[in-house]
Amino acid sequence: MRLQQILRNASKFRAVFDFGDREIAHWFPGHMAKGMKQMKANLKKVDCIIEIHDARIPFSGRNPLFQESLDVRPHLLILNKMDLADPSSKQKVLKQLEKDGVENVLFTDSLRQIDDSIKKIVPLVTELIESRPRFHREEDTNYCLMVIGVPNVGKSSLINALRRTNLKKGKASKVGGEPGITKAVLTRIQVCERPPVFLLDTPGVLPPKIESVETGMKLALCGTILDHLVGEDIIADYLLYSLNRLEKFSYVEKYELGEPCDDIQNVLKRVAVKLGKTQRVKAITGVGNITITMPNYTAAAYDFIRAFRKGELGRVMLD
Ligand SMILES: Nc1nc2c(ncn2[C@@H]2O[C@H](COP(=O)(O)OP(=O)(O)OP(=O)(O)O)[C@@H](O)[C@H]2O)c(=O)[nH]1
Ligand SMILES: [Mg+2]
Structure with missing residues (x-):
């Protein structure tokens, strides 16, 4: 990817990740x-x-x-x-x-x-x-x-x-x-x-108190906390934020995105389509009930995270 394009993209990325008011106590x-x-x-x-x-x-x-x-x-x-x-x-x-x-x-x-x-x-x-x-x-x-x-x-x-x-x-x-x-x-x-x-050998032991939500999220991304306790959707979003911040853009080619993107819904839609992870859902409309095909965002998020953990999205330093 050309440097100019990377720089143009960089200005589009989030400078910080919004963790909302997440409560991490129950992750441990x-x-x-x-x-x-x-x-x-x-x-x-x-x-x-x-x-x-x-x-x-x-x-x-x-x-x-x-x-x-x-x-x-x-x-x-x-x-x-x-x-x-x-x-x-x-x-x-x-x-x-x-x-x-x-x-x-x-x-x-x-x-x-x-x-x-x-x-x-x-x-x-x-x-x-x-x-x-x-x-x-x-x-x-x-x-x-x-x-x-x-x-x-x-x-x-x-x-x-x-x-x-x-x-x-x-x-x-x-x-x-x-x-x-x-x-x-x-x-x-x-x-x-x-x-x-x-x-x-010993069982893994997490710190009783995590210094910040961001540390918790890094631990989650590396698979040290059970995914469902944190939520696959937010782990996937933090992964996308991290890849963009580190300029690790191999996900763009892997999922045929055309260019780097900072919107997780967009990325997951592409992941779902590429991997055939779609689901049929019933929708009620003015003219009656119809079935439409929707991307399965949860399955796509899981796949995106798994690809990262297998090293398919590049080698990273998260700290
Ligand atoms: N890529 C990669 N994967 C590894 C490496 N070492 C371990 N793994 C994988 O990481 C996962 C966890 O490995 P374990 O050895 O069970 O880890 P543990 O620390 O004993 O885990 P707990 O007993 O659950 O605390 C497994 O899927 C391993 O295959 C490594 O050096 N590189
Ligand atoms: Mg072990």
Whole structure:
């Protein structure tokens, strides 16, 4: 697309997203407090914490409770789903995290058969653990790590990737496309033989309070909150707003829109037509009842969001 056209379009886009008077308290289910309690109870068996977050939102939505309650061990931050994140932002992210005091950071793609960053995890963790006293665990020759993070960021997938990489073994932890797949702190899963490294998988835990509606919306877009709690329609609209803001216009070609557009109804109409997501509805008119074909906006919104989560609308940095 020509630069001039992009600039012309840019002036048509919303500068800010209107969240209305959305109440986000009900987006966060109650069972998360239980997960946090289980994690704390298991802490004394743990030598190192691996916190996983989504690489598309390296600063938004990391649970501050993790720092407060679980910050007593060496800590490694893994920014996963790097295959969906904009690679050009990596250095900037690292610099900012360093300023915030986060030193040990790796970017991973847990679904890749072989990922060089995943190969680095065991050596890095071993080094971190050995560089400090292990207190009451001094006599234990096994290393035990706890994997924590908000829902659906790939905690279980990372555990499976570590097993694949270090043990050449198959899946041990259940993975799913929705938040809330892992329900409880599991038993120890071995991920490496030499040194013997074990991991505890944990259920995703969202912060009890989200700093802003926008943070909540980013978390929703990345699939960490159940879609229906937030509403597919508003997630789709926030997605469109974000793609335009970041000038990621591949949706235009994918849905044959002709040019970028900031009106979600228009976009969803095109998505529905393109994918054949239409529904027949009865309409009462002056001359009697007729059946008309309408775009199925909810199905289209769902498809638009799913395409984004599969990486089909481009790699983004939402923060
Ligand atoms: N594109 C991409 N998808 C990933 C990656 N890692 C995990 N996923 C997908 O993200 C979804 C969630 O993965 P899980 O491993 O179940 O995430 P989790 O953090 O254990 O989720 P909960 O147990 O629900 O908290 C699944 O659909 C995975 O296939 C990654 O690096 N890249
Ligand atoms: Mg899980």
